[in-house]
Amino acid sequence: MQPAFYRISPVNVSGEGANRLMIVLTTKGCEYAHNNDGGCTVCGFMNHAREDITDGEIVGQLEFAVDNLDLSGVKEVDLLTLGSFLNDREVSPEARSRLLGKLAGLPEVEVVSIESRAEYVSVEKLRQVRELLGGKMVDFGIGLESADDHVRNNIINKGLSRKAFERIVKQVKEAGCSLLVYLLIKPPGLSETEAIEDAVKSVDYVFEIARRCDVRARVAFEPVFICENTLLEKLFKDAKYRLVNLWSVVQIVKRVHGQGTVFIGLSDENLSRDRLPSSCDKCNSSIIRALEHYNFNQDISGLEALTCDCKSEYEKSLKGVRS
Numbered sequence: 431m432q433p434a435f436y437r438i439s440p441v442n443v444s445g446e447g448a449n450r451l452m453i454v455l456t457t458k459g460c461e462y463a464h465n466n467d468g469g470c471t472v473c474g475f476m477n478h479a480r481e482d483i484t485d486g487e488i489v490g491q492l493e494f495a496v497d498n499l500d501l502s503g504v505k506e507v508d509l510l511t512l513g514s515f516l517n518d519r520e521v522s523p524e525a526r527s528r529l530l531g532k533l534a535g536l537p538e539v540e541v542v543s544i545e546s547r548a549e550y551v552s553v554e555k556l557r558q559v560r561e562l563l564g565g566k567m568v569d570f571g572i573g574l575e576s577a578d579d580h581v582r583n584n585i586i587n588k589g590l591s592r593k594a595f596e597r598i599v600k601q602v603k604e605a606g607c608s609l610l611v612y613l614l615i616k617p618p619g620l621s622e623t624e625a626i627e628d629a630v631k632s633v634d635y636v637f638e639i640a641r642r643c644d645v646r647a648r649v650a651f652e653p654v655f656i657c658e659n660t661l662l663e664k665l666f667k668d669a670k671y672r673l674v675n676l677w678s679v680v681q682i683v684k685r686v687h688g689q690g691t692v693f694i695g696l697s698d699e700n701l702s703r704d705r706l707p708s709s710c711d712k713c714n715s716s717i718i719r720a721l722e723h724y725n726f727n728q729d730i731s732g733l734e735a736l737t738c739d740c741k742s743e744y745e746k747s748l749k750g751v752r753s
């Protein structure tokens with residue numbers, strides 16, 4: 431069985447450019463979304479979920495990728511499920527250990543990232559993941575989305591307190607893992623300018639907590655795209671939400687550059703039907719290329735050199751139109 435989504439793209443691993451395989455495995459889906467009215471307002475993972483999926487089919491998706499893709503140069507694997515990898519009711523302990531065992535057997539892979547909501551995390555489970563990976567570096571990924579409590583819990587419906595997030599950071603440290611924090615760029619209800627400020631402040635918060643807990647941390651930005659069957663899609667169709675302009679993404683990266691490793695997610699996991707952040711037809715692909723380049727080498731010069739006629743229009747439009 432094929433995974434829900436996979437992509438090989440540039441990434442920076444321990445200061446060196448490399449490739450990463452991002453793979454999203456179809457599972458039963460996110461328990462939090464099941465129990466909370468669809469879960470987070472921007473998330474479309476439930477569109478890929480399959481209630482009757484077996485352990486064999488879950489493991490088979492990773493086997494498909496390992497057997498069929500050219501993984502040379504892939505030093506990082508982001509092993510995503512449609513929810514929480516550490517929730518036994520979404521991924522059984524048996525399936526988890528088979529998946530990690532498969533990755534342990536890939537000698538070129540140095541880092542594996544997994545993702546889970548806070549309620550399923552324990553130091554013991556994280557240590558187990560490390561052991562099953564045979565000593566590879568484990569990046570524990572958590573969707574904080576925003577450091578702002580109102581944005582995170584009232585707008586995105588994340589159901590995550592800062593206290594719980596900070597507890598996780600300490601557990602990650604205790605288990606000897608590193609931290610990967612997902613932050614959204616422009617959740618609904620924020621103007622373009624507010625979204626820029628929200629993203630910058632969120633990065634400040636993440637690296638501050640990581641420093642305080644002495645944990646190695648990375649930030650992965652997810653510029654919001656429109657998924658089917660979400661509250662966000664409804665807002666978008668009612669013209670109550672506008673996608674972020676790629677120039678704002680560039681501005682955010684320039685402002686947070688130097689604080690720590692920052693990655694910009696540029697794929698939609700087959701969920702957006704092309705309703706993705708953009709700028710104009712002339713500069714769209716060059717901005718995406720420059721962001722990919724940044725993901726690879728963390729060198730800001732490519733982003734600083736970007737220019738286009740649409741940029742002055744964009745700058746004029748930053749007047750706080752709420753959408």
Ligand code: SF4
Nearest residue numbers: 460463469470473513
């Ligand atoms: S973002 Fe994560 S926690 Fe929220 S609904 Fe989607 S999978 Fe579940």
Ligand SMILES: [Zn+2]
Nearest residue numbers: 710713738740
């Ligand atoms: Zn342009």
